[in-house]
Amino acid sequence: MADAVRARGLTVDVGHDRTAVLDDVGFVVPAGSSLLVVGPSGCGKSTLLRVLVGVVPQTLPGVVAGEVSVVGQDPREVPVPRLAASVGLVQQSPGDQLCLGVVEDELRFALENRGADVAGMDERADRALRAVGATHLADRATHELSGGEAQRVALAAALVTDPDLLVLDEPTSLLDPAGAREVGGLVTTLVGPVPGPAPGEVAARSVVVVEHRLDELGRLPDATLVLDHAGRVLAHGPTAAVLRAHCDALLDLGCRLPLDVHLEAAGAPGPLEDPRTDDWLVARAAGRPGAPHSPVRVPCTGPAGTPTTPSATALTARGLTVHRRGEAVVHDVDLDLEPGVLVAVVGPNGGGKSTLLRGLAGLERTTGSVTTRTDVPVTMVFQNPEHQLLARTVRDEVAWSVRLAGLDAPAERVERTLAELGLTAHADASPYRLSGGQQRRLSLATATVLDPGVLLADEPTFGLDGAQTRATAAVLRGLADVGTAVGLVTHDLMLVAQVADRVAVVVGGRVVAEGEVAQVLSDDGLCARARLARPPLLDWWVRTGRARGVGVRALGTVLDRELDGTGARGPTGGPGRARAHADASGTS
Amino acid sequence: MTPLERWNPTVKLAVVLVLSTAALLVTDPVTPALCYVLTLGALLVLGRVPVRTAALAHVPFLVFGTSLLVVNVVTRPGGEQVPLGPFTVGADGLALGLCLALRTLFVGMLSVTLVLTTEPVRLMTSLHQHARLPASWTFAVLAAHRLLTELPEVWHTVRCAQAVRDPRRRRGHLPRSPRALATAAFALLVGAIRRAERIAVALESRGLGSGPRTTARPVPLARGDVVAAVVVLALAGAVVVAGAYGGWLTGIGRLTA
Numbered sequence: 053m054a055d056a057v058r059a060r061g062l063t064v065d066v067g068h069d070r071t072a073v074l075d076d077v078g079f080v081v082p083a084g085s086s087l088l089v090v091g092p093s094g095c096g097k098s099t100l101l102r103v104l105v106g107v108v109p110q111t112l113p114g115v116v117a118g119e120v121s122v123v124g125q126d127p128r129e130v131p132v133p134r135l136a137a138s139v140g141l142v143q144q145s146p147g148d149q150l151c152l153g154v155v156e157d158e159l160r161f162a163l164e165n166r167g168a169d170v171a172g173m174d175e176r177a178d179r180a181l182r183a184v185g186a187t188h189l190a191d192r193a194t195h196e197l198s199g200g201e202a203q204r205v206a207l208a209a210a211l212v213t214d215p216d217l218l219v220l221d222e223p224t225s226l227l228d229p230a231g232a233r234e235v236g237g238l239v240t241t242l243v244g245p246v247p248g249p250a251p252g253e254v255a256a257r258s259v260v261v262v263e264h265r266l267d268e269l270g271r272l273p274d275a276t277l278v279l280d281h282a283g284r285v286l287a288h289g290p291t292a293a294v295l296r297a298h299c300d301a302l303l304d305l306g307c308r309l310p311l312d313v314h315l316e317a318a319g320a321p322g323p324l325e326d327p328r329t330d331d332w333l334v335a336r337a338a339g340r341p342g343a344p345h346s347p348v349r350v351p352c353t354g355p356a357g358t359p360t361t362p363s364a365t366a367l368t369a370r371g372l373t374v375h376r377r378g379e380a381v382v383h384d385v386d387l388d389l390e391p392g393v394l395v396a397v398v399g400p401n402g403g404g405k406s407t408l409l410r411g412l413a414g415l416e417r418t419t420g421s422v423t424t425r426t427d428v429p430v431t432m433v434f435q436n437p438e439h440q441l442l443a444r445t446v447r448d449e450v451a452w453s454v455r456l457a458g459l460d461a462p463a464e465r466v467e468r469t470l471a472e473l474g475l476t477a478h479a480d481a482s483p484y485r486l487s488g489g490q491q492r493r494l495s496l497a498t499a500t501v502l503d504p505g506v507l508l509a510d511e512p513t514f515g516l517d518g519a520q521t522r523a524t525a526a527v528l529r530g531l532a533d534v535g536t537a538v539g540l541v542t543h544d545l546m547l548v549a550q551v552a553d554r555v556a557v558v559v560g561g562r563v564v565a566e567g568e569v570a571q572v573l574s575d576d577g578l579c580a581r582a583r584l585a586r587p588p589l590l591d592w593w594v595r596t597g598r599a600r601g602v603g604v605r606a607l608g609t610v611l612d613r614e615l616d617g618t619g620a621r622g623p624t625g626g627p628g629r630a631r632a633h634a635d636a637s638g639t640s
Numbered sequence: 641m642t643p644l645e646r647w648n649p650t651v652k653l654a655v656v657l658v659l660s661t662a663a664l665l666v667t668d669p670v671t672p673a674l675c676y677v678l679t680l681g682a683l684l685v686l687g688r689v690p691v692r693t694a695a696l697a698h699v700p701f702l703v704f705g706t707s708l709l710v711v712n713v714v715t716r717p718g719g720e721q722v723p724l725g726p727f728t729v730g731a732d733g734l735a736l737g738l739c740l741a742l743r744t745l746f747v748g749m750l751s752v753t754l755v756l757t758t759e760p761v762r763l764m765t766s767l768h769q770h771a772r773l774p775a776s777w778t779f780a781v782l783a784a785h786r787l788l789t790e791l792p793e794v795w796h797t798v799r800c801a802q803a804v805r806d807p808r809r810r811r812g813h814l815p816r817s818p819r820a821l822a823t824a825a826f827a828l829l830v831g832a833i834r835r836a837e838r839i840a841v842a843l844e845s846r847g848l849g850s851g852p853r854t855t856a857r858p859v860p861l862a863r864g865d866v867v868a869a870v871v872v873l874a875l876a877g878a879v880v881v882a883g884a885y886g887g888w889l890t891g892i893g894r895l896t897a
Contacts, residue, residue, distance in 0.1 A: 107841050133850035141845040147790070148838040151783040151846065157761055160856040161779070165847035173856045195789060209846065414811035415800040422811070429807035438830060439801035442823055457807040484830065502807060 054124035056217045056258035057081040057104060061118035064099055064283075068113050073099045074283040076118070081275070083216070084256025086243045088263065088272060088291060091279035092305045093517040094487050097262040098144075100279075101221050104260065105141045106132040123216045137166055140210030144222045144515075146202035150194040155181075155205050158194060159212050166213055180212035181205075184238055198401050200231025207238060218242055220261040224268050225515055228401045228543045229585040236268030243273075264517055266310040267587055280305060306519025311588045318611040324588060330596050337597065337606040365390050366505045366537035367412060367430065371420035374404075374411030381407045382561045384420070389506055389537035394528065396552035396569070397541045400583040404561035405541045406435070409508045412539065424506065429457065431499035432508040437491035438484065440498065446470070446486070447479040450497050457502060469501040473527070489520035496527050507531055508539040513547060525551050525608075546587055549573065550608025557582045570604045644687040644757040648865035650770040652758065655869050656750045659876055663747055668890040669738035671883045675876065676746040683749060687757045694752070701748030705741035712737030736894075760785050766859040776849045783839045787832065798827045 057080065064074040073096040081087045089097050099108060106127035108114040116128055123138040143149045152158045159177035168176070181187045184204045189197065197205060203223055210218055220239060224232035243259050263269060276294040278286040278301070286305075287298045292313075295302070299309055299317035308314075312323055318336075321328040367389040374382035382404045389395060389412075397405050410416045413432045424430055431453075434440055443449040450469055454462045470476045473493040478486060483494060492512060499507050509528060513521040521544070529551040532538045542548060548555060548569060555572040557565040559582050565572055572578065574594045579586060586594065593607055602610075644652075663672060683689050716733030724734075764778035799814045802824055806815070815821075883889030 102841075105845055107844070111841060111844060112837070131850070132844040133847045136845050136847040137850065139845075141841070143838060143842065145838060148835050149842040151779065151786065151839060151843055153761060153782075153786060161848075162846040164853050164856055165775075165850055167852050167854050170854050170856050173854075195786065213847070410800050413800075413804055414809070415803055415814065417812055430804075431807075432801075432804045434797070434801040434804075436797075436801075436831070439798045439827055440805060441827060442802060442805060453805050453807050456805075498805060 054083065054121075055080050056083050056085070057087075057120075057122055057260065059118070059120045062100075062103070062120050063117045064096065064103055064108065064114060066099055066108055066112065066114040070115065072283070074103075074279075077279070077283070077285050079275075079277050079285070079288050081217075081258050081260060083258055084244065085275065086240055086259040086261065086273035088261055088266075088269075088276045089279065090262070090264075090266075090276060090302065090307050091286075092281055092307065093489055093520060095279040095281055095305075096283035097279060098221055099283075101141070101219050101260065101262060103127060104217075104219050105139050106130065106135045133165065136215075137213065138216045140213065140215035140218045142203070142206050142210050142218070142220045142223050144225055146197075146199045146206060146226060147195075149206050150197075150202060150209070153193055153195070155186075155189050155192050155194060155197075158205060158209050162209050162212050168213070176212055177208075180208040183211055183242070184208045185234075198231065199227045200234050200401075203227060203231070203235045204238070207235070207242075211242065214257075216257060218257060218259045220259065220263070222262050222264065224263065224265050228583060229545060229587075230583040231401070232265055232268045233585050236263070236265065237270035239263070239269050240271040240273060264308055266308055272310060278302065278305075278307075303518075306517050306522075308518040314611050324592055330592075330600070333592070333597060333610060334600045334602055337602040337610050364425065367422065367424045369412060369420065369422045372408075372411055372422060373419045374407050375417045375419070376407060380561070382411055382558075385411075385563050387412070387556060387563065387566070389539055391505070391535045391537050392532055393553045394532040394538040394540060394551055395554045395556055396548040397539060397556045397558055398543070398545070398548060398582065398584060399558035403558050403582075405558050406510050407561075408558060409510050409539060409541055413508055429453075429502055429504055430506040430508065431502060431504040433495045433499055433510065433512055435511045435514050437488075437495035440495055441483045444482060445480050446475055446483055446494055449483050449494060450475075450501050453498060454501055459502070465501055469497050472500070473497045489516055489523070492516060492520065492524060493527075496524070500527070500531060504531075504536055506537045506539070508541075510541045511543065512540070513542060513544055521547065545573065545584060545590055546608060549590055549593075549604045551605075557584075570598065573604065574598060642686060642688045642757065644682065644753065645759070647757075647868055648770070648859060648861045649758050649763040649766040651861070651865045651869050652754060653763070653767075655872055656754050658873065660747045660750055662876065663743050665892055666743070666880075666889070667736065667739050667892055667894045668883065668888050669735055669742055670886075670888045671879060672739060672742040672746045674879050674882075676742055676749060678875065678879075679746060679749040679753060683753045683756070687753060689756050693756070697752045697756070698745070698748070701745050704748075705744040708740040708744060709737035712740065762859050765855060765857065766861070769855065769859060770861050775853055776843075779843060779848055783843060784836075787835060787839065791828070791832070794831060795824070795828055798824045798831070802827070 060078040062074055062077040065072050077100065089100060091097050102108040102112065103116055103120060104122050104127060109116050109128060110132050120127060122135065125135060127135055150158050152161055156177060159180060160173055163173050163176060178187065181190060184207045186201065186204045186208055189201055189205060194202065194205065223239065224236045227235060239259065239261055242257060244257060259273065261273060266272065272291045274291060275289060276291040277288045278294060278298060280286045286301060287294045295309060295313045296316065299313055302309060309317065315324065315329065320332050323329065365388045369385055369387045372385040373380050385408060397408065399405055407416065409432060411418045412422060413430050414422065441449060442452050447466060447470065451462060451466045454465055459465060470479055473496060475490065475493055475497060478490060483491065486494060513524050516524065525547055528538055528540060540552065552569050554567065555569050556563050557572060557578060565578050573590065589607055593602060593604060663675065666672060683694055684691065713729045713733045716736060717730040719730045719732035721728045722731050722734055760782055764782050767773045768775050768778045802820065803809055803814045880889060
């Protein structure tokens with residue numbers, strides 16, 4: 053049987069301006085196996101997948117040089133719709149890949165297009181839905197599905213024609229924690245035998261998946277391909293070996309590691325359940341920021357360093373009800389945002405978190421009261437940075453609100469902010485031309501340039517890779533540390549553990565709990581009710597670490613290498629690990 | 641399904657197009673008024689559309705129709721002088737204005753009937769089956785339709801996202817200046833183009849356009865569908881004939897008279 057994918061010397065330029073994306077990439081995916089593709093944002097992972105399904109160069113402009121064959125066909129020659137008979141594609145954004153109004157129609161659509169026999173269609177659609185645990189969604193409207201449900205339907209629609217190869221582009225990246233776990237757990241279960249073209253014949257399905265959130269994949273794919281910033285192959289081989297051998301390089305690229313590999317790379321004596329690992333983590337957490345855990349209130353200074361009294365809240369909401377289209381979406385919320393305190397707002401998709409934030413910012417029709425200290429503007433960054441763009445250049449974008457606010461020394465302020473967020477080099481570029489991570493920094497810059505008293509951030513790490521997430525977290529925490537009151541809506545519980553002071557849980561449009569981070573995240577009943585699936589390290593903290601005095605904020609950095617000089621190293625790192633760390637300290 | 645929902649969508653669309661075009665040729669107020677009443681009756685009885693929904697659907701057509709009436713009354717002073725409250729207006733302008741206003745209501749209700757009683761997937765499947773439109777075309781329209789249903793929500797988000805950039809904004813008010821709306825429209829457009837690209841990829845990767853296709857849920861086209869069309873057109877013809885006998889029917893010649 054032909055290999056699912058063969059690529060040699062694959063070099064790809066995309067767009068009308070021929071941006072070089074992939075450089076001399078070679079790998080093979082044998083039939084019936086799975087491949088994980090990892091690399092930093094913008095390294096060409098998505099482009100690689102688009103080449104495999106023929107979209108580049110057929111639908112989107114690009115030049116593909118070198119050898120590439122997918123299930124024995126050349127994806128440059130075979131038209132995309134015809135290639136689709138043997139290759140199924142699932143894209144990132146759940147909302148943009150369902151074409152029809154009803155789930156069943158969506159599944160039948162793929163079969164109809166291939167001229168499949170009408171008689172067996174319903175049964176095949178059923179089988180595909182069953183494979184992804186979504187039979188109950190068959191007659192639902194596609195626009196009413198949650199992200200996790202929509203993504204499962206997209207998987208079923210790709211599976212329904214029994215393709216030999218399934219190509220998945222970050223299928224979990226835009227889902228809430230519970231949704232990501234549902235979809236991620238399915239990925240490697242899709243590898244294996246599928247009914248072949250002739251009755252009784254069995255073909256072997258292969259999977260190629262790009263994914264950041266490796267802990268959410270139930271089992272990791274057989275092989276891993278690592279791409280670097282320049283779109284070259286950094287490593288390729290069996291997953292366990294590649295991740296272990298290149299863990300430092302991967303961390304340097306800003307990639308996330310699965311927790312067990314990350315633990316090993318950091319020098320842990322065993323897997324998470326091992327008592328020695330408990331000791332090691334506890335010892336290592338001591339001396340990290342935030343430990344020992346205490347509900348510290350950061351000393352408060354107002355914006356621009358003016359001291360304020362700690363009791364003066366920056367924003368107070370009482371009995372706040374937010375209406376959308378004549379309906380109350382958020383009910384009766386009491387919330388205080390205090391200077392220097394970062395409040396994380398968590399809860400299931402569609403629970404009203406974003407609407408609450410917009411209500412606090414005065415953008416929706418509200419009843420009840422929201423009072424702010426009049427001298428400070430409430431700023432907000434939205435989930436999609438492109439929605440907030442108003443100007444033609446990055447510099448004008450940052451200067452926009454400064455000009456409207458009539459602040460002193462506007463030019464200086466703008467240049468300082470551009471420098472702080474690493475945007476000086478792009479100051480004259482069009483905001484629409486920036487990468488995802490740069491656009492996020494720009495949206496933060498448009499708020500921080502005002503030295504805001506209150507900053508509200510709606511999923512600011514949405515779709516970012518590990519390094520970009522850390523950079524965003526640092527900006528938000530930094531703002532809180534100079535006295536800004538920060539409200540942060542997020543699904544990333546590790547981020548909450550790392551930067552938040554308090555957590556508000558929003559379910560069904562109501563704040564059902566509000567308290568210290570440690571207290572909220574360790575409440576099992578509350579977490580289940582709010583669909584807060586704790587990542588493994590946070591779970592360890594709730595079960596073990598907490599009782600042994602580990603601060604929840606230390607979790608964010610406990611596996612970081614940069615702090616290894618603090619003397620908190622475990623005693624049992626082997627010689628191989630010692631070398632790895634020597635390398636790491638050389639590069640960091 | 642109601643009788644109007646059951647009616648073959650291609651036939652229904654064709655009838656609506658014929659009636660709408662024919663209405664352009666009539667310039668007296670009575671004929672469109674009769675047609676409007678008949679259409680509304682069909683919408684309520686055969687389409688089983690709730691009265692409230694039908695009433696709300698009138699709003700844009702009433703607004704447009706009223707403006708047509710006013711414009712014609714003001715700009716056509718000719719004919720017999722008719723006292724209208726404190727004013728005196730020309731009969732020519734009044735008759736023509738009323739005709740255009742009622743024609744707007746009639747054509748408006750025809751489109752409302754089509755929209756409220758036709759399921760998009762059935763319409764597109766039927767257009768592919770019976771009007772031989774290419775599948776790549778009909779399904780692109782369906783995907784665009786799905787994109788459209790989400791646009792109002794995105795529009796609101798964009799307006800909020802841009803409004804928050806103004807530090808002097810007032811609580812609970814989104815800017816309505818032409819400039820603010822234009823900037824929001826641009827952001828909406830950029831987002832729509834990016835989404836359209838992803839949807840195009842999704843359609844192709846589902847194999848749309850790979851060759852001959854089958855249809856799992858064909859839309860039936862039976863004798864009854866054609867009979868219904870004949871009955872509706874005959875009814876419209878009867879209204880015109882009655883107008884000719886009754887003497888109130890006028891054609892487009894009157895516009896230049």
